[in-house]
Amino acid sequence: MKALLVDDERLARAGLRRLLEEHADVVVVGEAQNGEDAAQKIRRLQPDVVFLDIEMPGQDGLELLEDLEDVPPVVFTTAYQEYAVRAFEVSALDYLVKPIVPERLSAALDKVRKLTSESQAMPRRPRHVFLRDGKHCWIVLMHEIRLLESVGNYTRVHFANNSPLIYKSLNTLESRLDPNLFFRASRSHIINLQEIKSVEPEAEGGLTVVLASGVKVMISRRQSRTLRNRLSL
Amino acid sequence: MEVNPIQLAASLPRGSLYWRCQVFGWSAFSAFEFAFVMAFWGDQARIVFAAAFTGLVGLEGVAGTHLFHLLLRDRGWVRLPPKILAVRLAAGIFSLAALFSLLALFTRGFLAHAPLRQILKPMDFFVVFAIRMVILVIWTALYVAIHELQLRRHTERRALRLEVVVQEAQLRGLRGQLNPHFFFNCLNNLRELIAEDPRRAQKMVTQLGGLLRYSLRADQSELVPLADEIRALEDYLALESIRFEERLQVHWDIAKDAQSIRVPPMLLQTLVENGLKHGIARRPQGGEIAIAARLTEANVELEVLNSGELREPASGAGIGLRNARERLGLLYGDRATLVLQNGNQGRVSARVTLPLAPFEVAR
Numbered sequence: 052m053k054a055l056l057v058d059d060e061r062l063a064r065a066g067l068r069r070l071l072e073e074h075a076d077v078v079v080v081g082e083a084q085n086g087e088d089a090a091q092k093i094r095r096l097q098p099d100v101v102f103l104d105i106e107m108p109g110q111d112g113l114e115l116l117e118d119l120e121d122v123p124p125v126v127f128t129t130a131y132q133e134y135a136v137r138a139f140e141v142s143a144l145d146y147l148v149k150p151i152v153p154e155r156l157s158a159a160l161d162k163v164r165k166l167t168s169e170s171q172a173m174p175r176r177p178r179h180v181f182l183r184d185g186k187h188c189w190i191v192l193m194h195e196i197r198l199l200e201s202v203g204n205y206t207r208v209h210f211a212n213n214s215p216l217i218y219k220s221l222n223t224l225e226s227r228l229d230p231n232l233f234f235r236a237s238r239s240h241i242i243n244l245q246e247i248k249s250v251e252p253e254a255e256g257g258l259t260v261v262l263a264s265g266v267k268v269m270i271s272r273r274q275s276r277t278l279r280n281r282l283s284l
Numbered sequence: 285m286e287v288n289p290i291q292l293a294a295s296l297p298r299g300s301l302y303w304r305c306q307v308f309g310w311s312a313f314s315a316f317e318f319a320f321v322m323a324f325w326g327d328q329a330r331i332v333f334a335a336a337f338t339g340l341v342g343l344e345g346v347a348g349t350h351l352f353h354l355l356l357r358d359r360g361w362v363r364l365p366p367k368i369l370a371v372r373l374a375a376g377i378f379s380l381a382a383l384f385s386l387l388a389l390f391t392r393g394f395l396a397h398a399p400l401r402q403i404l405k406p407m408d409f410f411v412v413f414a415i416r417m418v419i420l421v422i423w424t425a426l427y428v429a430i431h432e433l434q435l436r437r438h439t440e441r442r443a444l445r446l447e448v449v450v451q452e453a454q455l456r457g458l459r460g461q462l463n464p465h466f467f468f469n470c471l472n473n474l475r476e477l478i479a480e481d482p483r484r485a486q487k488m489v490t491q492l493g494g495l496l497r498y499s500l501r502a503d504q505s506e507l508v509p510l511a512d513e514i515r516a517l518e519d520y521l522a523l524e525s526i527r528f529e530e531r532l533q534v535h536w537d538i539a540k541d542a543q544s545i546r547v548p549p550m551l552l553q554t555l556v557e558n559g560l561k562h563g564i565a566r567r568p569q570g571g572e573i574a575i576a577a578r579l580t581e582a583n584v585e586l587e588v589l590n591s592g593e594l595r596e597p598a599s600g601a602g603i604g605l606r607n608a609r610e611r612l613g614l615l616y617g618d619r620a621t622l623v624l625q626n627g628n629q630g631r632v633s634a635r636v637t638l639p640l641a642p643f644e645v646a647r
Contacts, residue, residue, distance in 0.1 A: 059568070061529055066476040085568045109568035130468065150472050 052160075052167060053080045055096060057089040057112065058104035058128065063149065067102055067128070070156055077160065086110025090118055098123055100144070100163045105129045113188065116181035117219075120227045122190055123179075124166055126159050180227055182208055184215040194232055197246045197264060199224060201239040209264075234278060236260065237271040250282065302353065305426070306346055313419060314342035321392075333395045340391050341384075348380050349423055362431055377420045384420075385413040451614055458611045460550025462499050463557060466523075467492075473526050488526060491519040499550060507546035507615075510577060510584075514538060517553055517575070524560060531570025532560075542577040545584045547638060548615060552586055554608045555634045559590030562602075563632055567591060574631075579640070587635040594626050605634070612636070 054077050058064045064082050071077045080096045083089035085107055093101060101123050105112040116122055127146040144166065145159040170176040178193040191210050198209040201221040207214055208224070217224070225233070225241055236242050242260060249261045258275040260268045270278055318338040322331070355376070356362050361369060389412060470492055477485035498516040514536075521534050556573060564571050571591025578585050605624060612620040619639040627633035 060473075060527055062473050062476040062480070062526070065480060066472075069476075069479060107568075108566050130465075130472065150475055 052077050052100065052163060053096065053098045054078065055081050055083065055089070055092055055098040055101045057083045057086075057101060057107075057115075059084050059107040060104075063104065063128075067151060070151060070153055073153065074157070074160055076164070086112070086115035086118075089115050093119065093123055099167050100124045100126060102126050102128055102147075106131065113181075113183060116190075117183065119181065121178040121193075122181045124163060125190070126163070178229060182215060182217055184217055187215065189213065189215070193229060194243070194245065196228075196233075197243050197262060198266065198268070199233075199241040234274075234281070236268050236274060236278075240268050242268055244281070247282075250278075301430070305430075306349065309423065310342040310345040310349075313345060314338045317341050337392055337395050341388055344384060344387055345419070348384060349420070352376060352380065352424070353427070356427065356431075362428070373424055377417065377424060381413055381416040381420050384416045385409055388412050388416075455611060455614055458607045458614070460499070460548070460554045460608070460611075462495065462550075462553075466557070469527055470523055477526065484526075488523065491522050495519040495523070506549075508549045509543065510538070510545045510547050510552075510586075511543040513547055513549060513552050514543075514575075514577075516550075517556060520553055520556065521573070528560075528564060528570060531567075532564055533570075533572040535572060535574040537574065537576040537578075539578045542579050542584055545577075545579070545638075545640070547584070547586070548611060551608060551611070551636065552588065554604050555586070555588040555636070558602065558604050558634060559588050559592075559632065563590030563592030572631075582640055583637045584640060585635060585637050587633060589627055589631045589633050591630060592632050593630065594624065594632050608636075612638075 054071060056064045056067055056079060058067070061084070064084075068079055068082075071079055080098055081092045083092050086109060089101070089103070092098075103112045103115070103125050105127055106129065110118075112127065116125065124144050126144050128149060128151065129146065130149045132148065144162050147155055147159060179190050180193050180196070182189045182191055189210075191208075196208060196210045199221060200207040200209075202216060204220065205216045205218055206221050206224055207216050221239065221241060225235060228241070232244060233241050234244050242262065246262045246264070247260050248263045251259045251261065253259055253269075255272065256275060257272050258270040258278060260270060260278075262268065315338075318334055321334045321338060361372060364372070386409075389409060470488070474485055474488055474492075477488060495516055498512070498519075521532075525532050525534075552575065556575065559573050564573065572589075573591075574587075574589040576585075576587045576589075605622065609622050612622060616639060621637045622634070623637075624632070624634045
């Protein structure tokens with residue numbers, strides 16, 4: 052199991068590393084002391100688990116996750132209980148409150164082991180994205196996102212039973228999404244191609260798409276041609 | 285100290301003053317009466333009678349007005365509304381004056397072996413009565429005046445004491461305290477250091493102990509020499525350096541003649557903690573904390589500079605600085621200032637100016 056340790060404090064990283072030495076199957080493949088450094092190492096080292104300190108100077112742990120195209124399994128480490136509660140809502144694997152208790156760490160590692168053994172059955176671990184609005188955070192399976200709508204400077208993201216308003220532009224979010232899975236329908240909409248139930252032609256070569264949820268999305272004229280090609284209509 | 289108004293009124297006028305006034309006043313009156321009687325009778329042979337008579341008159345006066353005193357004090361007349369008090373006093377003075385007059389005339393007649401008809405001459409009675417009325421009015425006026433004066437003095441003293449108590453409570457609430465998060469971080473780091481560098485861990489415990497002792501020792505309304513505060517601050521920064529490591533650089537610039545100046549304890553520490561929290565801790569690359577102290581003609585200037593930038597230059601004060609400001613206000617009135625502003629070279633400056641002249645400490 053490859054682990055990456057992210058914490059701005061060297062002593063905290065050293066302490067966690069010492070605790071992880073007790074677990075023979077865990078290999079610490081790297082350490083990072085800030086968000087930028089961590090993002091690079093996550094992309095390069097493809098760790099099975101990231102131990103992530105939430106409060107860091109500059110880009111903090113949550114901002115780091117927001118920037119990733121694919122969010123790896125995360126165990127949060129935090130000195131503050133309030134962050135811990137938020138992290139729990141995040142559907143992160145687990146969270147550890149500092150000072151880290153060895154038994155709690157073992158329990159967290161068990162969850163990681165379970166997850167890695169599950170994903171080994173799959174050809175490739177499905178991609179995850181990290182979303183947050185003012186209060187809540189989610190780690191979402193990318194293919195579960197059905198629709199993204201631009202609302203001013205915000206974007207409403209529809210997935211499962213949630214549709215939070217994310218303070219990111221549609222363009223920013225588009226750059227994190229898998230282009231094989233998502234399609235830019237117009238200036239204000241991105242749709243999940245797997246969600247398309249039917250396509251209705253409009254005047255002047257335009258298209259309207261009906262999603263599985265019943266929502267209709269107008270496709271811009273320029274994008275209608277692209278969509279026709281992709282769906283080979 | 286709790287003083288309830290009823291107790292306060294009941295204790296007035298205070299015993300010794302009351303009796304001194306009574307003895308002095310009625311002795312003077314007896315002497316006057318003696319001179320008066322002697323002038324009238326003009327008979328050296330009856331001097332003993334005159335003395336006995338005036339002595340009795342004095343004793344009657346003391347006894348009669350003491351009754352008044354008991355009514356005023358123990359029956360609580362002094363706390364009555366002015367109108368009711370005036371009526372009761374008038375009635376009291378009138379009856380007491382009449383009683384005194386009769387007593388005086390009978391005493392005099394008895395001593396002189398005069399027949400009853402001669403004793404009760406209306407003209408005599410009127411003169412004696414008028415004198416006693418005047419005396420009693422003066423007595424009562426003095427009594428009430430002294431009572432009012434003492435009451436006011438007590439009320440003032442009580443208000444002052446209350447103010448001091450409130451200020452002390454405020455100071456206790458505002459005192460510079462070490463942030464619990466700081467202790468928490470220290471303990472977390474200590475846990476790692478014990479394994480990594482036991483010698484350094486031991487030193488850390490010593491520093492933490494010293495700092496804790498300093499923060500507990502200082503009676504917060506008292507001032508400590510700047511040198512003591514600096515020593516505590518050195519411990520504090522050494523402890524924070526364990527967390528920040530190479531991200532924190534510290535520069536000192538303490539003028540020699542400022543070392544012995546007395547300053548509020550934990551004040552400089554608050555400024556430094558603020559600089560670390562809002563400056564250094566937020567910067568991935570860390571930065572510098574510079575601590576300076578210098579004397580001007582009438583003031584001592586303490587300044588903490590930290591790398592960073594103020595987001596809202598006008599307010600930009602968290603609880604720590606707000607408390608520090610209030611504390612300065614309580615200790616020095618408007619003679620001390622705390623200014624937080626963007627300095628040059630990408631630094632934030634927190635500067636405190638304290639007066640050197642004798643402090644208006646709240647006590």
